[in-house]
Amino acid sequence: MTGTVTETLYLIAAGLFILALRWMSRPDTARRAVAAAVTGMLLAVGGTLISPEIVTYKWIALAAVAGIALGVPLARVPLTAVPERTGLSQAFGGMAAGLVGVAKYYLWLADGQLTHFRMAVVAGEVILGCLTATGGLLASAKLAEWMTTRPITYRGQNIVSFVLLVVAAGLGVWLTIDPTQSWAFPIVVGLALVFGVLLILPIGGADMPTVISFLNSYAGLSAVAMGFVLESKLLIAAGALDGSSGFVLSIIMCKAMNRSVTNVLFGAFGSVQAVAKRAEERTVKSATAVDAAELLSNADSVVIIPGYGMAVAQAQHRVRDLYDQLAKRGVDVKFAVHPVAGRMPGHMNVLLAEADIPYDRLVEMDDINPEMPHVGVALIIGANDVVNPAARTDEKSPIYGMPIIDADKAQTVIAIKRSMNPGFAGIENDLYYADNTLMLFGDAKAVIGDVVKQLSGEGAA
């Protein structure tokens, strides 16, 4: 299909992709990783463009310009929108695979070159590509809150989805046996598109991060399937790297939540009715921004625990101001980032990095927990489940066994949230009723703004 020069360029490109992933493992080599990956991509595209089979560049140029025109603004979204961008990008990846599969099918059908093997891999490519396309779009919509983030469930849902997939795969097998039954092909495409939607509908907003990693894996596998169709080692290798990395990330996240993969994908866990009623009956100590400023500035050490609420409120820049104020007063400030806090894996880290908080201030859960008893103030910002001690103590709790950040062991706890409403898991948090806990009610961004004003002296004015 392609000449030796092209194949050589592809080989180098694959090597560069591997190096890129290796360099991505540490922040100090990560920038180099992007450079390597971009170089690999340029070599691969260049190698393709010089191959003699390409007779016209008109459509390519047009499509590429359009792609760049959309890609550049997509790269400029605020960082809180990174999750939905990722979903969108997976949808586009799946779409490309699906389109190529469809085109190849009709091309081979017309030429009479549709062997059984080719039909099988094309069917695989089209099914994977199409379900990733619609699944990614829907995930993106849920993450962007363009639609309800609640799980949309109905009775027998898993069975319906399953039957649909079986029908699509069955038709694919039939087509493989008899590739001339071309009427079945559009049905396969349609079913795959619908299946992508059904796959995502029952999954709640807070489970989306894990789902996004899974979709990454599907998008990679679509590229692999395309590689089988086009007989391209490069596509297979690059797709497999993407596919396995998405898979490993999902596993890491599931472990950090102490949940099984099937539970995330089919569980529709955390429905709202689980909210406990007795919330109001217990007493809660509420504090003001003035109290908080006082406590924080007098502490030796402060550990800030950001959660989903900080991301939603986009409070990271205010947090940075707070960090500056406290650091100026000689307070030792660290950030304890729980692996599943935020809206996607590692999201809290990116948000804090966006606000220029040096990454050596970010401490992982396992490293901060032994220190917690010596910490003066634990400041929880819009986090809930990741600091719920029930995970350690209450065997009946739905989050029992999930590793948490031991905020309750700090001398004083200050928690910023808007109400006593529970978090994603829908369960009460005893920490907020504890003697050493002060609640600071309000939107994270506004409240921290107030605290910072107190500290900088403006509040007194």
Place this chain on the structure above:
Amino acid sequence: MTGTVTETLYLIAAGLFILALRWMSRPDTARRAVAAAVTGMLLAVGGTLISPEIVTYKWIALAAVAGIALGVPLARVPLTAVPERTGLSQAFGGMAAGLVGVAKYYLWLADGQLTHFRMAVVAGEVILGCLTATGGLLASAKLAEWMTTRPITYRGQNIVSFVLLVVAAGLGVWLTIDPTQSWAFPIVVGLALVFGVLLILPIGGADMPTVISFLNSYAGLSAVAMGFVLESKLLIAAGALDGSSGFVLSIIMCKAMNRSVTNVLFGAFGSVQAVAKRAEERTVKSATAVDAAELLSNADSVVIIPGYGMAVAQAQHRVRDLYDQLAKRGVDVKFAVHPVAGRMPGHMNVLLAEADIPYDRLVEMDDINPEMPHVGVALIIGANDVVNPAARTDEKSPIYGMPIIDADKAQTVIAIKRSMNPGFAGIENDLYYADNTLMLFGDAKAVIGDVVKQLSGEGAA
């Protein structure tokens, strides 16, 4: 060359080899690793034997029986002989590659099928295979002390070796350009064999461990070259796994000695004339087995630091007896294993494991060093360079910068060796003249036996 069933079996075999290496990373999965690798090997051999090209099994059976007859006893060598067995096995690996290369060359030459490409890969295979064969044999002989372990050097050595390799490679290139020049082929073989010898001659006995890892890498690469010749993905993949692992191991060892790769291979470092003369002038505190038994049994914690001398004396079982006696008295005994102590990477661990010392008692250098100041007695058994504080303090010392085990920081040091002679690096060790150091002269096995007798009460009789 082979059918689909065979190729499928090869694919599974490659997968099993990869799994085997992954499982090898932790002691609790390591046994499974061997099972996976053996299964992979059986599948690959089975797949080959069923392929239709094989017309006679006579020679195969004969050779296999002979191989088993030699292989089984080779696997029963005492564990102190593992290094020389490894060298021998690399020689055999290289030999197999070389023989196949030679056979293929004459086969293709007779058939007129010797294309330029084939000639190039055959030349590569033969050169790599032959140099590994003789290099491995020589390394084995040095490690087994069948010949002097001193570096054998002469003026202009590196140049001679280099010229030889260039001539061999040059002839290989010429053959590639004109494959009919068959007179040159035996010369290439001969030069490669000689080069293997020259490569190992100048390397001293104590550097052999690193060299053995490098030879592992060469043996792997020979298999890769054979894979290119026979167009076998399995050979390429398995060989590359072996090749890269040998390479990584050598790098790890060089780092642990704070030496560069070129220095190990071409340095002929540590020549004997470097021995310092002033050894006799300083005073040394000598102790008896009775003193040592007393000190050890009264200590709260003892760290045993084994070295090359323990391996040579084969003292591991006595060390085990000592461990039992001390453990019985409630002394906390740990083993601090330096990465380059012993005769090959990880060799100390295997010897101690042979003597049934549980592996969670073996502590790595980086973990034990912070604890050393709280240790009652550091018992050094036949180690020298790996505990020489000059590596930390004396910038002019040849081992300056090499990480060491901080035995000198222990409250008391007991060192077992036969004399005040230096170790591999040929330099004096101030630790043995220190105030808190007691020397216990004699062969490690005998001396520890005496100490154990004291502890078990037999000595008093």
Place this chain on the structure above:
Amino acid sequence: MKLDLLTALFVFMLATFLGMDIIRRVSRLLHTPLMSLTNAISSIAVVGALMLAGEAPDRLTTWLGALAVFASTTNLVSGYLITDRMLRMFKRREAPKS
């Protein structure tokens, strides 16, 4: 350069193991940019799309190919740019202080 199924599977297997081993080592700090980078790498699908749009054997293929080029180029451009943008934010320490 035809690629037979078993060779393709071989490449797939090796790359999958490799991906798993590499990703497991990535610091948690970088999971988000990692995801956008792998995403961008999988936009290598552009290579297949380019062939279709460039060979232009018939109208349908050309159009589908061009659409696929558009989708992958979007991915490629936005993926690399945003990864780089995120990574630029990771700073060990600020220059002025400490």
Place this chain on the structure above:
Amino acid sequence: MKLDLLTALFVFMLATFLGMDIIRRVSRLLHTPLMSLTNAISSIAVVGALMLAGEAPDRLTTWLGALAVFASTTNLVSGYLITDRMLRMFKRREAPKS
């Protein structure tokens, strides 16, 4: 199933990266058995030797092939046996004590 050079190089590259990543994670405790295991794995060269000795196109090839089978079988058998023997010695704790 001919294998072209570039595909061969592809496989080589992937396997080399994979080997490096896997080995780097191996505990130091196990470096010696690791070496004998990789050694045994590289005795996969037996596959090539078997073909030569079994195809038996002429006397020289058969002899060289048989010799190569002998060398690799020795490696294979002794490599696996000794690796297993060493690994059997690694015990976390002794059963009777603690």
